[in-house]
Amino acid sequence: MTVFLGDSGNIQLERKGSNTALLTVVNASDVRTTVNRFSIDFGHEQIITGDRIEIRTIGEDAKKDINWIDHPNVDNSFTRYAHVDAAGGIRLYDTFSEAIEGKKENAIPLIEPAEAQQTQIKIKEDTQENCLAEITEYQITTSRETIDTTHLGAHYIKQYEAGLIQGQGTIDCFWSGPGGACDESASGEDQEFASYLARLCIRLVHGAAFHGYFYIYTGDRRTTRSVWYEAESCIVTNVAVTVSPTQVVQATINFVTNGPIVLREGYLPGYLLQEDDFLIKLEQGGNVELENPDI
DSSP: OOOOOGGGOEEEEEEOOOSOOEEEEEOGGGEETTTTEEOOSSOTTSSOTTOEEEEEEOGGGTTSOOSSBOOTTOSSEEEEEEEEOTTSOEEEESSHHHHHHOOGGGSOOBOOOSSOEEEEEEEEOOOOOEEEOSEEEEEEEEEEEOOOOTTSOHHHHHHHTTOEEEEEEEEEEEOOOTTOOOOTTSSSSOEEOHHHHHHHHHOOSSOSEEEEEEEEEOOOTTTOOEEEEEEEEEEEEEEEEEOOTTSOOEEEEEEEEOSOEEEEEESOHHHHHHOSSSOEEEOTTSOEEEOOTTO
16 A cells, blocks of 8 residues: 655646736836836736746737847747836846846846837746745645536536536645745746745736646656646635744635646656657657556
C-alpha cells in the first residue's frame, strides 16, 4: 500500500487570459523614457504584475506601428510581461521572472511618442506553469451534483444523467511577495504569491480565474509517477488575510472550479516533453505514440 506525506505536494498555476479589451489613448505625457514606464487611464488592479499583455493600436491608428516602444520586433501589436507599480505605472519585460522583479534596467526601452495613439490592451493566456510559494496547507474537494433528467432529450440525458462534477478548495499560505520559496520538487523557478490570488479576487474586468495543478505527490521526475488534480478554470471566491502581533501574516484563499476537473497519475507532462528518455514519435500513419518508461 502506497502512503504519501503532505510535504511532497505543491500547487502550480497558469494565468488565464481574457477577450475583454481595455481601451486607452497613450499620450507623450503618459510615457516616462528615463525609467521605461508608461501609465494608462483605466482602473487600478485590472492588470496584475506578471500578466502577459498584448498592446495593439486601434481605430484610426490600427495600421500604424506602436510609436512609443523601442524594440526591433514591434509593429502594430506587441506582447510582453507587465510589472505594475504602486501608482499603476507599467513596465514591460521579456520574461515572467523579470516582470516580478520589476527592475527598471531590465525593462524594455520606451521612447516619447510623436503623437497620441489609440490603443487596446488584452491579457493573454500564459501556458507557463508557476508554482505557488509559501503554502502551508491546501484542501481540494470534488463532488457530483445529481440532476433530474426526466424531461431532457436523449442527448442531454446521456451527458447529465451521471450528474455534474464540481470542485472547490482552500489554500492556506503565508502572505508573501518576491523572495518566497517553492517546493524543490516543483518544476521551474518562477513563482506566484498569495498577493496575486488576492488581486484576482478584486479584479473587475477580467475575472478571477486561473488554471490550477494541485499535486498530491511529486517525486523524482526520472523514476517516480506523480499524482495531481488538474482544473482548467479555478475562480477565486474569497480571500482572508490574518494579521496578528508577533505572528506571521497568513492568507486563506477559497476557490471553486468552473469547468472540467480530473485526477491524473503519471509522469509530469513537462518532463515528458523535455527528456530524451521518453520519446514522442510521429508514425507514418499520423498517430502519436508515447513510449512507456516503465517497460
